[in-house]
Amino acid sequence: xxxxxxxxxxxxxxxxEHVIRPLDEVxxxxxxxxxxxxxxxxxxxxxxxxxxxxxxxxxxSGEVIVNGTAITRLSRRQLAHWRAAHIGxxxxxxxxxxxxxxxxxxxxxxxxxxxxxxxxxxxxxxALEAVGLSDRADHxxxxxxxxxxxxxxxARAIVADPLVVVADEPTGDLDAESTExxxxxxMRLNTELGTTFLVVTHDPRTAGIAQRRLxxxxxKLLDRDCPAHVATITEDE
Amino acid sequence: MRFLRYVLKSLWGxxxxxxxxxxxxxxxxxxxxxxxxxRGGMDQISSGWNERSLIVFQIHRFCPETSRLPEAYGKTxxxxxxxxxxxxxxxxxNNCGATLDLIVLHGVPPQKLRAFRxxxxxxxxxxxxxxxxxxxLVGRTVADRRRLRxxxxxxxxxxxxxxxxxxxxxxxxxxxxxxxxxxxxxYGRGLNSVGMVTQFEVKVADGADPVAxxxxxxxxxxxxxxxxxxxxxxxFESFAVGDLAELVGLAGYLGYACIVLVLTLVxxxxxxxxxxxxxxxxxxxxxxxxxxxxxxxxxxESAVLGGxxxxxxxxxxxxxxxxxxxxxxxEGVSVAFSASGGLVxxxxxxAMVIGLxxxxxxxxxxxxxxxxxxxxxx
Ligand SMILES: Nc1ncnc2c1ncn2[C@@H]1O[C@H](COP(=O)(O)OP(=O)(O)OP(=O)(O)O)[C@@H](O)[C@H]1O
Ligand SMILES: [Mg+2]
Numbered sequence: 001x002x003x004x005x006x007x008x009x010x011x012x013x014x015x016x017e018h019v020i021r022p023l024d025e026v027x028x029x030x031x032x033x034x035x036x037x038x039x040x041x042x043x044x045x046x047x048x049x050x051x052x053x054x055x056x057x058x059x060x061s062g063e064v065i066v067n068g069t070a071i072t073r074l075s076r077r078q079l080a081h082w083r084a085a086h087i088g089x090x091x092x093x094x095x096x097x098x099x100x101x102x103x104x105x106x107x108x109x110x111x112x113x114x115x116x117x118x119x120x121x122x123x124x125x126x127a128l129e130a131v132g133l134s135d136r137a138d139h140x141x142x143x144x145x146x147x148x149x150x151x152x153x154x155a156r157a158i159v160a161d162p163l164v165v166v167a168d169e170p171t172g173d174l175d176a177e178s179t180e181x182x183x184x185x186x187m188r189l190n191t192e193l194g195t196t197f198l199v200v201t202h203d204p205r206t207a208g209i210a211q212r213r214l215x216x217x218x219x220k221l222l223d224r225d226c227p228a229h230v231a232t233i234t235e236d237e
Numbered sequence: 238m239r240f241l242r243y244v245l246k247s248l249w250g251x252x253x254x255x256x257x258x259x260x261x262x263x264x265x266x267x268x269x270x271x272x273x274x275x276r277g278g279m280d281q282i283s284s285g286w287n288e289r290s291l292i293v294f295q296i297h298r299f300c301p302e303t304s305r306l307p308e309a310y311g312k313t314x315x316x317x318x319x320x321x322x323x324x325x326x327x328x329x330x331n332n333c334g335a336t337l338d339l340i341v342l343h344g345v346p347p348q349k350l351r352a353f354r355x356x357x358x359x360x361x362x363x364x365x366x367x368x369x370x371x372x373x374l375v376g377r378t379v380a381d382r383r384r385l386r387x388x389x390x391x392x393x394x395x396x397x398x399x400x401x402x403x404x405x406x407x408x409x410x411x412x413x414x415x416x417x418x419x420x421x422x423x424y425g426r427g428l429n430s431v432g433m434v435t436q437f438e439v440k441v442a443d444g445a446d447p448v449a450x451x452x453x454x455x456x457x458x459x460x461x462x463x464x465x466x467x468x469x470x471x472x473f474e475s476f477a478v479g480d481l482a483e484l485v486g487l488a489g490y491l492g493y494a495c496i497v498l499v500l501t502l503v504x505x506x507x508x509x510x511x512x513x514x515x516x517x518x519x520x521x522x523x524x525x526x527x528x529x530x531x532x533x534x535x536x537x538e539s540a541v542l543g544g545x546x547x548x549x550x551x552x553x554x555x556x557x558x559x560x561x562x563x564x565x566x567x568e569g570v571s572v573a574f575s576a577s578g579g580l581v582x583x584x585x586x587x588a589m590v591i592g593l594x595x596x597x598x599x600x601x602x603x604x605x606x607x608x609x610x611x612x613x614x615x
Binding site: 051054056057076077080081082083084085087089091094095097098099100104108109111112156 | 239240242243246247249250516517520521522523524525526527528529530608609612
């Protein structure tokens with residue numbers, strides 16, 4: 001059984017008589033430890049699909065099943081608790097709570113789970129080490145560069161050891177060098193920790209590191225299913 | 238609550254706004270508590286006396302300085318049916334009318350005092366009071382406020398008295414009184430009051446109707462040059478402070494207005510916060526905080542603002558009321574302001590409740606907002 005199963009999902013927005021249908025019977029499976037990228041034109045419904053899998057939005061119809069849990073059927077409260085334990089979410093910008101330090105930001109998801117204080121400390125330290133920012137634990141978001149802020153955001157997404165980490169254009173706001181760092185980091189987390197990733201991006205280079213690249217077009221999902229190394233070579237040419 | 242740190246840091250993050258709100262809440266609750274203390278003082282006056290005591294005053298006179306009754310009236314009154322006992326009293330004060338620094342001396346026959354007042358001595362002795370010409374028995378409240386001890390001398394107008402004892406009494410209004418021997422206030426230099434008293438206090442005998450006795454007293458002096466006006470003691474004193482009571486009653490509305498003020502102040506600050514931080518709450522919810530968790534976070538912020546401000550205001554007001562030595566007096570009746578434990582508890586509870594109540598609407602707004610929409614719109 002796949003880790004993530006999206007089955008015939010439809011998402012519609014109604015504005016009076018006008019109906020927008022960014023997702024039209026979309027189905028998708030993501031396996032454990034997979035790294036999947038999702039591309040598509042602006043407004044094609046990428047974020048919408050990602051948010052459904054992350055459990056912060058609900059489909060008009062269809063089913064989303066993660067690790068055997070039909071999350072579309074959970075109550076609002078249950079869903080929140082489920083997210084805390086099983087989903088890591090990396091935003092394009094402004095991931096962090098400005099009044100909290102890097103350490104406190106990364107610790108947030110753990111506060112919602114039954115971890116002791118010392119266990120929280122250990123996990124946060126490990127997560128910050130994984131993103132190479134152990135020395136910035138006491139810094140506030142305004143004292144960090146855009147790339148560093150993004151890495152703290154990634155540390156927070158992985159700290160509770162979630163089933164899936166979703167990222168919506170995680171490098172969309174970064175320069176080439178920072179983008180490179182982030183991509184390396186994501187790849188390393190995927191290979192070393194086995195973290196499952198779904199990354200929405202406009203950037204072919206970011207998509208290039210994925211094992212599987214998907215594309216949304218006119219509400220339908222095109223599964224290109226090409227291996228990562230082939231994609232990288234094509235991108236390099 | 239594991240998120241307390243976040244709540245406090247958020248408030249500290251907007252410290253100007255937070256401090257202004259806390260300040261506003263503090264001022265409002267200061268006023269609320271202060272008004273409560275003043276009202277409490279007023280209430281003591283009318284509630285402390287039993288209905289079986291009457292006060293005989295000169296008719297159409299309101300200031301004790303101007304009420305002058307022949308001391309001999311006392312004998313006539315004592316002989317009336319239904320009268321158990323009569324206490325002649327001369328009231329002397331340094332000022333007539335409403336003032337914040339009024340000292341009133343109540344001159345009474347020393348041997349009679351204990352029959353009319355339930356006093357117990359905290360310091361000094363009754364025999365000293367009964368023998369010494371310029372002795373003064375000082376109520377505990379006055380003694381505390383003016384830092385008077387046994388043996389101290391103090392001056393009121395042209396008179397200087399010596400503290401012979403400090404007493405406590407079951408009636409708080411009595412504890413705010415100073416007694417001296419009646420003769421001292423009659424024979425003093427320039428007093429011109431030999432054989433004259435300000436009023437009589439009449440104890441009505443068991444089974445007699447106080448209203449009928451009052452009428453009989455006034456009736457028996459109807460034909461005399463100096464006529465009398467007799468009322469129940471509580472009524473008399475309430476009447477004396479009537480204008481004040483009206484003012485204080487108005488001030489009571491001020492107290493309630495203050496509560497509404499804090500409510501809107503804390504509420505609008507919290508509302509601003511919620512609107513500013515719509516994205517932040519969406520991020521927190523994405524991380525896994527449930528809608529009711531967000532509700533509680535917002536509520537906690539407003540409760541801290543209201544509670545902290547309230548605690549400051551109530552404490553300040555209690556300090557001023559209890560140690561500021563404030564009392565207000567008019568027409569010889571003095572009202573002591575004090576903040577009782579009950580009043581402080583009420584103030585703090587009101588502050589907490591306001592803080593929570595002020596947060597409800599903003600918290601509800603934050604909790605029901607759609608995550609995706611909030612993320613999208615910023
Ligand atoms: N609340 C809404 N009401 C109406 N239409 C909406 C709403 N939210 C999203 N849409 C529409 O749904 C479509 C998909 O939006 P989505 O954000 O998923 O696109 P996207 O692929 O992530 O775009 P981008 O690359 O610009 O981020 C868009 O056409 C958008 O206008
Ligand atoms: Mg998008």
